[in-house]
Amino acid sequence: MASKNSKQTKKKVAKKKAAATKKKATAKKKVTKKTATTTKTATRKKNTASKVARKANRAKPGMTPKAASRPQATSVRPVSAAERHQMIATMAYYRWERRGRLPGFEEEDWLESEKAVDAMLKNQRG
Numbered sequence: 001m002a003s004k005n006s007k008q009t010k011k012k013v014a015k016k017k018a019a020a021t022k023k024k025a026t027a028k029k030k031v032t033k034k035t036a037t038t039t040k041t042a043t044r045k046k047n048t049a050s051k052v053a054r055k056a057n058r059a060k061p062g063m064t065p066k067a068a069s070r071p072q073a074t075s076v077r078p079v080s081a082a083e084r085h086q087m088i089a090t091m092a093y094y095r096w097e098r099r100g101r102l103p104g105f106e107e108e109d110w111l112e113s114e115k116a117v118d119a120m121l122k123n124q125r126g
Contacts, residue, residue, distance in 0.1 A: 076124055084121070088113045
């Protein structure tokens with residue numbers, strides 16, 4: 001009879017240990033879940049705060065939202081004739097390379113590059 005009681009006692013002890021281990025695992029999961037939820041909430045609050053700050057920086061008094069989001073115009077210095085010539089030459093060179101360095105199209109490359117550079121400079125001035 002004593003051995004039967006000791007077997008039952010051992011079984012009870014084993015069950016209690018299993019239950020305690022399960023409780024610890026569940027508690028650990030809850031803590032991890034809480035931490036993840038807290039982190040998500042903190043991140044969400046941080047993102048919302050940064051969005052609000054960006055909007056506040058963008059919206060200037062007396063400006064429409066579109067105007068506030070446009071980049072500020074910078075002062076543009078005039079391009080000298082030498083700089084313009086260099087820009088055209090560089091663009092014509094790249095056109096020549098793109099075509100496979102074939103001869104016979106130098107004038108066409110130059111004129112197309114001249115048009116493109118002049119249009120770019122005109123847009124830059126406003």
